[in-house]
Amino acid sequence: MNPDTRLKDPLSLRVTPWISFIGFFVVWQLLIDTGIVPRILLASPAEVGQLFIDKLTNPDPDGAVLLTHTMVSLLEAVLGYVLSLVIGIPLGLLMGWFVVAEGLARPPFEMIRPIPPVAWIPLAIFWFGIGLTGKVFIIWACGVVPCVINAYTGVRMTSPTLIQMARTYGASDWQIFTKICVPSALPMVFGGLQIALALAWTTLVAAELIAANEGLGYLITMGRRLLRPDMIVLGMIMVGLTGWIIGNIIDRIERRLTAGLERGGAAT
Amino acid sequence: MTAETVKIECRNVSKIFKQRAGTVQIPVLDDISLRVLENEFLVIVGPGQCGKTTLLRIIAGFETPTAGHVLLDGKEISGPGPDRGMVFQKYTLFPWRTVMANVEMGLKLRGMAKKERREIAGHYIQLVGLQGFEKAYPHELSGGMKQRVGIARAYANDPKVLLLDEPFGQLDAQTRYLMEQETARIWSAEKKTVIFVTNSIDEAVYLADRIITLEGKLPGRVKSSYTVHLPRPREHIDKKFLELRHQITEETELLL
Numbered sequence: 001m002n003p004d005t006r007l008k009d010p011l012s013l014r015v016t017p018w019i020s021f022i023g024f025f026v027v028w029q030l031l032i033d034t035g036i037v038p039r040i041l042l043a044s045p046a047e048v049g050q051l052f053i054d055k056l057t058n059p060d061p062d063g064a065v066l067l068t069h070t071m072v073s074l075l076e077a078v079l080g081y082v083l084s085l086v087i088g089i090p091l092g093l094l095m096g097w098f099v100v101a102e103g104l105a106r107p108p109f110e111m112i113r114p115i116p117p118v119a120w121i122p123l124a125i126f127w128f129g130i131g132l133t134g135k136v137f138i139i140w141a142c143g144v145v146p147c148v149i150n151a152y153t154g155v156r157m158t159s160p161t162l163i164q165m166a167r168t169y170g171a172s173d174w175q176i177f178t179k180i181c182v183p184s185a186l187p188m189v190f191g192g193l194q195i196a197l198a199l200a201w202t203t204l205v206a207a208e209l210i211a212a213n214e215g216l217g218y219l220i221t222m223g224r225r226l227l228r229p230d231m232i233v234l235g236m237i238m239v240g241l242t243g244w245i246i247g248n249i250i251d252r253i254e255r256r257l258t259a260g261l262e263r264g265g266a267a268t
Numbered sequence: 269m270t271a272e273t274v275k276i277e278c279r280n281v282s283k284i285f286k287q288r289a290g291t292v293q294i295p296v297l298d299d300i301s302l303r304v305l306e307n308e309f310l311v312i313v314g315p316g317q318c319g320k321t322t323l324l325r326i327i328a329g330f331e332t333p334t335a336g337h338v339l340l341d342g343k344e345i346s347g348p349g350p351d352r353g354m355v356f357q358k359y360t361l362f363p364w365r366t367v368m369a370n371v372e373m374g375l376k377l378r379g380m381a382k383k384e385r386r387e388i389a390g391h392y393i394q395l396v397g398l399q400g401f402e403k404a405y406p407h408e409l410s411g412g413m414k415q416r417v418g419i420a421r422a423y424a425n426d427p428k429v430l431l432l433d434e435p436f437g438q439l440d441a442q443t444r445y446l447m448e449q450e451t452a453r454i455w456s457a458e459k460k461t462v463i464f465v466t467n468s469i470d471e472a473v474y475l476a477d478r479i480i481t482l483e484g485k486l487p488g489r490v491k492s493s494y495t496v497h498l499p500r501p502r503e504h505i506d507k508k509f510l511e512l513r514h515q516i517t518e519e520t521e522l523l524l
Contacts, residue, residue: 169374
C-alpha cells in the first residue's frame, strides 16, 4: 500500500472515527423514533440491544439462545473449513509440482470450480438433510477452491533457479517438492486461507437462510417469518461480528507462522 | 597444477534454440571445443548475448547440446548432478533458511549426518569469511555476502567442477573487486577445477589460469585462448597485467 501522504492532525485523526461511529447509531435511532422509517421495516439500535440481552438467556421465539445459534454456525464453519484445507492444500501443492497430479485433478476441478457454492445447497439438502453434514459439505465445496488454486499457484511461482540449483545437488523430485516448492508456496497458501474463510462464512449464512433449524442464518430467517426486524438485525450483527473475530484470529496465526518466511521473502 | 588430467572436455558442441514450434531457429553456439584441466581456473569471456551462459548451462546439464558432447572425466554427462556445482548470477539462496542451513543444503540432500555436515559447512563458511553469520538470514546479508554463501555452498558439496555464471554481475564495482580477490584467495586455499563466465576482461585476467574469448555475436564461437602466467596474488595495476588486459581488449570487440 502507498504511504499516506495526506495532511494529518492528531486530534481529528482520533476524534473523527468516533463521531462517525456514534453518529451512525444516533441517525439510525432517530430515523426510527421520528417515524421516517416505519418500525415494521427496521428495528432501532436500542431494540436490537434489548433483544441481544434478552436472547442471551431466552430461547423464544426461535427455539434457541443466541450462544447456541452462534456455536452451531461456528461448528459448521470450522468443520467445513478445516476439511477444505486438509484436502485442498495438499491437492493444490501436488498439482503444482507433479504433472500427473495436475492432469488427473484438473479436469474435474475446472468443471466444478465455476459453480457458485450456493448452487450446491439444494443437492446438499437432498443428500444430507438440513443438519450439520449438509452445511459442512457446502462449506467444504466453497472453501476447497481457493485452497487448491492458491497452493497450486504458490508452487508454480517457485523460483526456477532455486529448483535448478537443487538439481545440481542431486535432489530428487520429491525432495525439491517438499524442501523448496512447499515452503515457497506458503505465503500464497495463507492468502488462500483468508479467501476461503470469507467465502465459507458467507456461504454458510446463505445455507442457513435456506435450510436450517439452528444457527445465525436461521435466526435471521425466523425474524423474517415472524415479522421481527430486531431479530433480523441482531442476526446480521452477530454474523458480521463473528466473521470479523475469526478473520482476526486467522490473521494472527498467519502472522506468527509466516514470520520467518516474511523476513526472508522480502529479500530475494 | 597436478599432472595434465583433462577434467572437462567439450567436443564440437553446438546449440540451436528453436522457438515457435521450430519455425524460428536461433543458433547460439557453433562447434565449441575446449578442455579444462584438473584444478585449472578457466575463464570464458564474451559480451552479453554471445552464448557463454548457454555453454555453461550445457556443461551444468541444464541444457542438452544440439550437436557434440560434453565429457566429465571422460564420461559423457547427462543432466545436472552433484559433481558439478553452480553459482548463479542471481542470488539463489533459500530465503527461509539461515546461512548455515543454506550452505549445508547439498549435504543434507545427500543424507549426510547432521554433525558431519555442520562441520563441513562451518569450514567453508569460515573459508569465505562469513564466520559469525551462520544464523543470519539471506535478507540480512549484502549482495557480496550472498554470493559468498553461494560459493561456500558450492564448495561444501565438494563438486569435481565449479561453474560460476557471472557471479559478480549484480555487485557494485567496489564489492566486485573485493569478491574477485576473495575468489582468488579461496581458490588458492582449496584448489578446484573452475569454469568462470564473465563479460569483464579485467576480472578474467585477475582470476584465470587460462582465458577463452568468444566472438561477440551469435552463434558463439571460440575466438582465442590466452594463458595467464602472472604470479598470484595479482595486482590490477601491475604492468604485465595491464599489457595482457590491453592485448585481449585489442583483439576482442569488448570495450571493457
